[in-house]
Amino acid sequence: MSITVVGSVALDTIETLFGKMERGLGGAAMHFSVAASFFTDINLIGVVGGDFPQEHIDFMKKRNIDLTGLQVEMEGKTFHWIGRYDEDVNSAITLETHLNVFETFKPVVPDKYKNPDFLFLANIHPDLQLHVIANAGKPKMIAMDTMNLWIDITKDILKKVIQKVDLVCINDQEVKMLTGNNNLVCGAREIQNMGPKTVIVKRGEYGAVLFHEEKIFAAPALPIEEVKDPTGAGDTFAGGMMGYLDQCPEVTFDHLKTAIICGSVMASFNVEEFGCNRLRKLTKDDISKRFADFQALGQFDSMSL
Amino acid sequence: MSITVVGSVALDTIETLFGKMERGLGGAAMHFSVAASFFTDINLIGVVGGDFPQEHIDFMKKRNIDLTGLQVEMEGKTFHWIGRYDEDVNSAITLETHLNVFETFKPVVPDKYKNPDFLFLANIHPDLQLHVIANAGKPKMIAMDTMNLWIDITKDILKKVIQKVDLVCINDQEVKMLTGNNNLVCGAREIQNMGPKTVIVKRGEYGAVLFHEEKIFAAPALPIEEVKDPTGAGDTFAGGMMGYLDQCPEVTFDHLKTAIICGSVMASFNVEEFGCNRLRKLTKDDISKRFADFQALGQFDSMSL
Numbered sequence: 001m002s003i004t005v006v007g008s009v010a011l012d013t014i015e016t017l018f019g020k021m022e023r024g025l026g027g028a029a030m031h032f033s034v035a036a037s038f039f040t041d042i043n044l045i046g047v048v049g050g051d052f053p054q055e056h057i058d059f060m061k062k063r064n065i066d067l068t069g070l071q072v073e074m075e076g077k078t079f080h081w082i083g084r085y086d087e088d089v090n091s092a093i094t095l096e097t098h099l100n101v102f103e104t105f106k107p108v109v110p111d112k113y114k115n116p117d118f119l120f121l122a123n124i125h126p127d128l129q130l131h132v133i134a135n136a137g138k139p140k141m142i143a144m145d146t147m148n149l150w151i152d153i154t155k156d157i158l159k160k161v162i163q164k165v166d167l168v169c170i171n172d173q174e175v176k177m178l179t180g181n182n183n184l185v186c187g188a189r190e191i192q193n194m195g196p197k198t199v200i201v202k203r204g205e206y207g208a209v210l211f212h213e214e215k216i217f218a219a220p221a222l223p224i225e226e227v228k229d230p231t232g233a234g235d236t237f238a239g240g241m242m243g244y245l246d247q248c249p250e251v252t253f254d255h256l257k258t259a260i261i262c263g264s265v266m267a268s269f270n271v272e273e274f275g276c277n278r279l280r281k282l283t284k285d286d287i288s289k290r291f292a293d294f295q296a297l298g299q300f301d302s303m304s305l
Numbered sequence: 306m307s308i309t310v311v312g313s314v315a316l317d318t319i320e321t322l323f324g325k326m327e328r329g330l331g332g333a334a335m336h337f338s339v340a341a342s343f344f345t346d347i348n349l350i351g352v353v354g355g356d357f358p359q360e361h362i363d364f365m366k367k368r369n370i371d372l373t374g375l376q377v378e379m380e381g382k383t384f385h386w387i388g389r390y391d392e393d394v395n396s397a398i399t400l401e402t403h404l405n406v407f408e409t410f411k412p413v414v415p416d417k418y419k420n421p422d423f424l425f426l427a428n429i430h431p432d433l434q435l436h437v438i439a440n441a442g443k444p445k446m447i448a449m450d451t452m453n454l455w456i457d458i459t460k461d462i463l464k465k466v467i468q469k470v471d472l473v474c475i476n477d478q479e480v481k482m483l484t485g486n487n488n489l490v491c492g493a494r495e496i497q498n499m500g501p502k503t504v505i506v507k508r509g510e511y512g513a514v515l516f517h518e519e520k521i522f523a524a525p526a527l528p529i530e531e532v533k534d535p536t537g538a539g540d541t542f543a544g545g546m547m548g549y550l551d552q553c554p555e556v557t558f559d560h561l562k563t564a565i566i567c568g569s570v571m572a573s574f575n576v577e578e579f580g581c582n583r584l585r586k587l588t589k590d591d592i593s594k595r596f597a598d599f600q601a602l603g604q605f606d607s608m609s610l
Contacts, residue, residue, distance in 0.1 A: 206511040220523035
């Protein structure tokens, strides 16, 4: 049981209506790894600069995340994103993006990371995703995420990545951008037709929809009163989902459904505090209780006419 | 078992990517009544002109909808809406609105309609909703719908209506407009604090969320490939929901949850064809099968950590 993940590890400075976090632990691969680490073993491929705080390294080690693949460029600075959310928590307002060492990042897959159960390609340039696929040996399953930027400027290369993976995790706006189709079902089916057997569409506060072969499953999101910081919710979702799936004997529709609820559970925790602060103190008992909340949330009786 | 409903009965001319319907049967109260008639007895209060086709009267009678409260102004014309949907089925484009006899509509509650189990105030001017409440005797439960127009121009009167009802059926955009709160949970709680014990928030293709006392339930919408005509989906939802509820011995959280699925089932059928054409040929067996689809759609296994 192990997942090899590649993507960004960052420092995030975030302001929302609920407060501010300065240079907190962020990045897609980091959010994914922390969430998945509650379920399985994680091998992380990424890059940070010499300014990356030791406490963050200590935290990731404490969560049993293997950091052999984390390059540290002592002379460089860590990717730093500065952003804000106003009333609408669905729209991040980017104030500054300092790619720093992430701009020239060339992922290296350590030998011990090769042939993992699952390979997860978090949101990075599709060229790098292809490079990692070519160097990761033979994973049992390859899954990926992406973002609007790559659909916009490198759609053709992105499509090559999609052809090579088994599972695509993508949000609803990106489905429309990628396929030009406004209908969720038609758009997801179009992505399946590019190759992947499984497409999971993230819809933020509306939950997620799973398309696996010809079957469909709709997962609700937990209605939350205070979204303190939505950053990384999608990556946390993917981490919980893939982490649970890695525990399962095989990737079936039934296991995928439960995995999506696990992802939703982890995302629902993540937005409760800044960065990954909520997950720092999360227990397995918390996860089980929240899972039960999700069971109750969508539960209803039969009817007769 | 009976529901008294007041609202618009109209002729709709609608064009979508899938075709066109000329002067088809439409209107909020009509969509509500047809959907609810699969579950209970309906008393309809509305107005039409002398041009209203006999075939529409015959259809409503065939569905056992009582038309004692339907005023026919022989010298006037029926409310006629002309609209279009492009790619985005969530946004109706109004081309022409001819209120005709609906402009001066003064609802009259026939004696036999008074003291119904349920009174449903479909989307009409809040003044008329208040008038009907004052003249309907003592219903066991009063429920209402509204629209952005009334929130915009008659918010104070609308709030008076809300104070007098037990259940509010409203869409997510209207919750934001009415309360100024962008958060769904906080907005719904605010409406509950105005008086109603129950608030049902319709989210179109994302389903619906029920707030009953302090409890929450999230219902998915069925992902649909071809939405031929979304007109009246919300009214059909309300009709299926209230119709089922009227069959129940009392209004509990559990019955409300099943009722919302019934509403979602009816709405999922309604969008499959223009106007209420799909419901013309719908059978109880169709409804039961679609209900089972909804059960499967959100069903998932337990997990252990």
